[in-house]
Amino acid sequence: MIKKIFGNKKSSAQVSSNMATKQVRYEALVKGLHADLYRYAYWLCHEKQVAEDLVQETFLRAWRALDSLKDEKAAKSWLITILRRENARRFERKRFEMSEYEEATITDTQSLSSEQDIENHWLREKINSLPEEYREPLVLQVIGGFSGEEIANLLSLNKNTVMTRLFRARNQLKEALEKEPEARSTYNG
Amino acid sequence: MDDLQFRRSIYADPHSKDEKLEQAKAEDPKKKKFAQDIEQLDLKILEALKVPVPEDLSNKLILRQTLNSHQQQTKKKRVHLALAASVAFAFGLTINMMNFSSAYNNIGDYAFAHVAHEADHFSNTGEANVTLASLNKKMASFNGSFDTTMGELMFADYCRFDGMKSLHLVFKGTNNPVNVFVIPQSEHLEFNSDFSNNDLQGKTQRFKDANIIIVGDKSEQLKTWQQNIKQNVSWSI
Numbered sequence: 001m002i003k004k005i006f007g008n009k010k011s012s013a014q015v016s017s018n019m020a021t022k023q024v025r026y027e028a029l030v031k032g033l034h035a036d037l038y039r040y041a042y043w044l045c046h047e048k049q050v051a052e053d054l055v056q057e058t059f060l061r062a063w064r065a066l067d068s069l070k071d072e073k074a075a076k077s078w079l080i081t082i083l084r085r086e087n088a089r090r091f092e093r094k095r096f097e098m099s100e101y102e103e104a105t106i107t108d109t110q111s112l113s114s115e116q117d118i119e120n121h122w123l124r125e126k127i128n129s130l131p132e133e134y135r136e137p138l139v140l141q142v143i144g145g146f147s148g149e150e151i152a153n154l155l156s157l158n159k160n161t162v163m164t165r166l167f168r169a170r171n172q173l174k175e176a177l178e179k180e181p182e183a184r185s186t187y188n189g
Numbered sequence: 190m191d192d193l194q195f196r197r198s199i200y201a202d203p204h205s206k207d208e209k210l211e212q213a214k215a216e217d218p219k220k221k222k223f224a225q226d227i228e229q230l231d232l233k234i235l236e237a238l239k240v241p242v243p244e245d246l247s248n249k250l251i252l253r254q255t256l257n258s259h260q261q262q263t264k265k266k267r268v269h270l271a272l273a274a275s276v277a278f279a280f281g282l283t284i285n286m287m288n289f290s291s292a293y294n295n296i297g298d299y300a301f302a303h304v305a306h307e308a309d310h311f312s313n314t315g316e317a318n319v320t321l322a323s324l325n326k327k328m329a330s331f332n333g334s335f336d337t338t339m340g341e342l343m344f345a346d347y348c349r350f351d352g353m354k355s356l357h358l359v360f361k362g363t364n365n366p367v368n369v370f371v372i373p374q375s376e377h378l379e380f381n382s383d384f385s386n387n388d389l390q391g392k393t394q395r396f397k398d399a400n401i402i403i404v405g406d407k408s409e410q411l412k413t414w415q416q417n418i419k420q421n422v423s424w425s426i
Binding site: 019023026027030031034035038039042043048052055056059060063116119120123124127138139141142143148163164166167168170171173174177 | 201203249257
């Protein structure tokens with residue numbers, strides 16, 4: 001009887017080897033996906049520090065629930081789901097602190113050295129001024145590499161809605177780019 | 190596929206491998222050009238979306254997790270320790286209860302058990318050599334004193350009466366010794382004034398600070414003993 005109770009216990013070597021496997025899995029997830037996740041978070045909240053906090057919180061939760069992740073291929077959408085939930089929670093917590101952010105604070109403070117940087121910077125502002133509901137599917141598609149169907153699942157929307165939003169997002173950016181020469185000159189001036 | 194439909198599909202997903210789209214691109218150079226433009230646009234969007242990631246982020250994530258799980262493990266160890274302590278405590282408590290809780294419910298049962306247990310030590314032919322002075326010295330802790338030794342007193346000493354300090358007196362009786370217990374007012378033993386079993390009988394009388402129990406064999410006139418005690422014992426305040 002006593003042997004039965006205590007016999008069930010895994011040997012400590014086994015436990016630590018399980019821990020080691022878990023650690024390896026976790027580190028692989030972090031290395032493989034932290035950049036995408038950070039960028040997604042950034043486009044969700046527009047603030048570097050908040051994005052970093054979100055990613056940290058997400059990976060912490062991921063660690064705790066790591067055993068429930070059976071399919072490594074699903075890891076990215078799994079993490080994104082956690083991060084979206086964390087982001088929503090942030091709004092629940094800090095509703096009273098919410099305010100319209102200044103457009104100027106969105107842009108990063110990196111020095112714009114090359115033509116490419118200037119263009120990126122300009123386009124970032126345009127992406128930022130897209131409605132949230134257009135921007136999120138676009139980020140998921142371009143950065144996350146998700147299909148329309150996967151995005152629909154992640155955002156709990158139907159696929160047609162997602163495709164329409166993607167179309168509008170690119171359409172608006174295209175139009176903005178076509179007006180670019182004037183826009184850019186006012187920007188530089 | 191009409192132009193509008195084509196444009197919408199390309200805008201929605203420039204990298205789509207949809208066959209109808211591929212076919213439309215192959216058939217119409219304008220459509221092909223449009224698709225290439227949007228692919229170009231998408232490259233720009235990708236570049237723009239790739240905001241710089243803090244360099245040390247992945248290290249931070251790994252470090253924080255390591256610290257965190259270490260903390261959790263320490264906490265777990267503490268929980269285990271607390272559990273073990275609780276179990277040990279409960280175990281100790283149970284043992285204690287079993288050892289020191291009384292197995293007897295009333296005064297009579299315990300008195301009989303006590304007398305039966307010590308029966309071998311006392312015989313009616315023993316020497317009666319306890320003086321009144323030494324008896325009263327002991328009785329003093331019950332705030333009482335005897336006027337006389339009420340007959341031949343063979344033994345007088347403190348005894349544990351089911352865990353309580355009591356004074357145990359053994360007198361020479363008619364055929365067998367008579368046991369008298371002076372015990373404090375008891376809370377956990379039920380008071381019974383008359384009790385008997387096959388061989389023995391007993392009486393209890395309640396006084397101010399103590400109960401006095403008399404146990405003797407069936408031939409003993411306990412009522413007389415009780416009267417005697419009542420008259421001989423005086424209680425101080």
